[in-house]
Amino acid sequence: MPASYAYLGPEGTFTEVALRTLPEAATRELIPYVSVQSALDAVRNGEAEAAFVPIENSVEGGITTTLDELVAGRPLMIYREVLLSITFALLVRPGTKLSDVKTVTAHPAAQPQVRNWLKTHLPDAVWESAASNADGARLVQEGRYDAAFAGEFAAARYGLEALETEIHDAENAQTRFVLVGRPARPAAPTGADKTSVVLWQRDDHPGALRDLLGEFASRGINLMLLQSRPTGAGIGNYCFCIDAEGHISDRRVAEALMGLKRICLQVRFLGSYPRAGVEPADVLPPRQGTSDEAFTEASDWVARCQDGRF
Amino acid sequence: MPASYAYLGPEGTFTEVALRTLPEAATRELIPYVSVQSALDAVRNGEAEAAFVPIENSVEGGITTTLDELVAGRPLMIYREVLLSITFALLVRPGTKLSDVKTVTAHPAAQPQVRNWLKTHLPDAVWESAASNADGARLVQEGRYDAAFAGEFAAARYGLEALETEIHDAENAQTRFVLVGRPARPAAPTGADKTSVVLWQRDDHPGALRDLLGEFASRGINLMLLQSRPTGAGIGNYCFCIDAEGHISDRRVAEALMGLKRICLQVRFLGSYPRAGVEPADVLPPRQGTSDEAFTEASDWVARCQDGRF
């Protein structure tokens, strides 16, 4: 039995396309699940080696169902991320012309991306929502609708053709996906890495959150995501999902996490993993005094002082 | 024609119940709208005097559709907030017994709140989603389902009776609603107030967000909500919706907003309004050096120094 990856299904969605960009996906069985929760549970209970789910996109920000699953329950870790540009194709049954399209369908999340295109090119078309973009394509295949917005890659699977491609209202529409597994040693640093944590404040006073962020700032660490999520202790009680530049094996990141661990009620480590879409050569060098060498020199110096050798 | 308040419909939901707790609602026509966006647009285009919509709850945190509408488009302002404890009743047609219930319905947002109750009391019941809790009650009335989870107040409207009340998984399940209008002078301070703003960073460097929060922290101002929302400029670009203690007519708040205005790319003021569920007597006095008197003394002193009179 090959090791398997669970992913948020159904087949034929952007999630599957993103997953297949990972080389390791080629050697695993890829199994669609009906929800983020069920995919992650499959990892937790050992059914799957890892799960592949969306975690952030340029329209919604952090995807709360995924974050909430990572924040609570048995600990999981992120090992990889994939960034996928989201552009839609208008899929129709072969032979359909644009002027024939009276009804269109797609997952509701697609709507903000295609609204302007629709207004210009199909102002009179009636929109109905589908359970997923892939499901929308299937419904076009079955003749229930005239056209579906979906990834161009879905055309072949459902015997459709793309009347138009590269449809997207917002420039830079992207979704970020992560490969999540049970806790293990993080992948080695690549020079362009990211570290994800969840922080729970010990108490809430003026400056409490500023001081947490200070643990990153004072070590020159940039943040890429700060998403608050309810703790379940009542309205107004939040924990913070944070993505920071760097790898837990970087001294500055390790020290920042130590600082957070001391001052937070709780910290959950969600992994250190290579950044998608960024080459090590594109990463700015650490700010002066925050390189591994600077940390090593400083701790050597303190050790010498403790010994009286200087 | 009476002035009207738009609200997120349909009728018979928690939103309407919350709205009716506002004394001023008694003298307005209350008009349900199908979406937060349409309710707020009714305010923007002058159809309605104000709109009443949910903005935060203890399960989801900040409600992103509402926040996104407030962040973008023509400016609006929050004038009031209402906190409502969310507990469900199991509504059935008169005469139905618990053992008769094979199918249940409700809006998907209700599911996390009733899951444990269902597992214990109706482990075999089949769940199907409704467009709203009120709609679920209507479908029970029509005989499509055996029972609906909804607010107890919905029973009378749909000729149903409550088999069980006070159903809620999480203690302290609450939703916060806001009354939103066109910009005008904020309500006078009550001594227990809250100020909402949206911040866009000028650039993203280590410490940038910490420095923004420092404008509140250095003036002893506590934060109640920090919710990041995508700016639309691509994945990883966020603005921050912040609720802070105090009123824009408090000197410490006004000065913090001035500081933010200077260092942010953009700041949107969303209003200062009385805090729901908090009496002025329960609010801690401002930290030493941050009262209005302290600010007045300090600026008088600087004026005297500028004049050489001391």
Place this chain on the structure above:
Amino acid sequence: MPASYAYLGPEGTFTEVALRTLPEAATRELIPYVSVQSALDAVRNGEAEAAFVPIENSVEGGITTTLDELVAGRPLMIYREVLLSITFALLVRPGTKLSDVKTVTAHPAAQPQVRNWLKTHLPDAVWESAASNADGARLVQEGRYDAAFAGEFAAARYGLEALETEIHDAENAQTRFVLVGRPARPAAPTGADKTSVVLWQRDDHPGALRDLLGEFASRGINLMLLQSRPTGAGIGNYCFCIDAEGHISDRRVAEALMGLKRICLQVRFLGSYPRAGVEPADVLPPRQGTSDEAFTEASDWVARCQDGRF
């Protein structure tokens, strides 16, 4: 009776030379006093319009007798500063050759500046201290010593000649002098100004001093001097004499002083005055968001928000 300036005497010292670089000194009677204290008291009791005293030098740092006089007693204000490079001449009676010099004298403060020169050129000369460099020159005139280290300008007054000039061990040996008067409106800003204050902390806890400095830092204001002085309340109790870039009529400086006034036990304003040796063209523009325009825009914006006009 012409207005008079008191200065730290005696005549013929660097202090007098520095004072005479001020154009306004030409129209005043210049009166030497035996101590900084007596010169400042002359201002306090109305005997003199202003006093001219050293306040900082490159060897001693802040000159504590001057600072202590400004910190306590009736308030005074600094109106001007003068920077003077300190180089010595070796003054002898006419006809004396270097090889004739067996004894040398000067004020003890001169010693660190001439030590190396002495070691090289007069290794066998005997040093004795004088009450001032001018007094040393007088003693040479009287034949008590063979040579005196003093400012070259002292030669004429005492009928001596300079065997050697430009003697100084440390490069950049400079003394800063200030013209101190009774409180009045500060001089208008020139674009290259400095503001002096004394701060007393309200209490001493971890971070207290950091937070004081934060009032400058968060407004992009550079510090030029931070000198702690005992408060008189026992060992370990200090106030802080601070020189900061900018003028109290600059919004960023005024706001920083307001912030300090609120959080400090006490703040004493010591004046805003033109920086010596710095042209307005050499001063970096204020950091983004800290110009007067940025402050004005920000307070206008807050006023509009308070009014609901935006």
Place this chain on the structure above:
Amino acid sequence: MPASYAYLGPEGTFTEVALRTLPEAATRELIPYVSVQSALDAVRNGEAEAAFVPIENSVEGGITTTLDELVAGRPLMIYREVLLSITFALLVRPGTKLSDVKTVTAHPAAQPQVRNWLKTHLPDAVWESAASNADGARLVQEGRYDAAFAGEFAAARYGLEALETEIHDAENAQTRFVLVGRPARPAAPTGADKTSVVLWQRDDHPGALRDLLGEFASRGINLMLLQSRPTGAGIGNYCFCIDAEGHISDRRVAEALMGLKRICLQVRFLGSYPRAGVEPADVLPPRQGTSDEAFTEASDWVARCQDGRF
């Protein structure tokens, strides 16, 4: 040959009295030196095992000659401190009555401490300065003056008697002395310790000094002394002598020093040693999250995260 301690002489001064309060002084030869510099040089060149010199007093603050010697030259370390309350006796030849006293003498540093007493009890007495308080007593013994202000302990040595004791203008007049040796392992922590360092900033920008102090503040470490001293690179260039609570073997102190080492141009460690006049029982426990246990837990946790074991 017994090990010797150098101290700032002459014999019979407060410095010697303070030194003799150290138990270890009983087993050393105590050798007076004419200056702080010569006493410290005796340590540097191996003539003396340690030197005992004043470093701070309640009138002058940090004693700059001592600090400047510790800041520059071959590194030295502080091993002990002694706090001595400074009160004067009026010493006269036996038989002299107060009404006989026409002339008084003492070291100039004594003057601020006895000024008020003199004004009240001997308004007409003439003051002349002595090279040290002990020397003043000697001059009274020789009949040159009628009375000397000195420590009461000096009476016996010079055959004088104390007409009056406990003379001091300022309450809490104290001097702090330190025992300085060549670098070696610091004394073990006692629970009431102090750590001294010198910091040189890497560059001077708004916030630079605040950030240095932040390394202490963010770890809950209180400061007891912050004394700026010129670096020798010209007027306005300062390094900072800092005394902080705690011992370099405390994790919070070691980490703060590491942070400083990374961001400073240079850090000089001057030692960790027991605080004088403070019992361990009087020291507040470390702020939550800054105890050694908190640091150990945090670094264990990071190590487990780096390993994927959690």
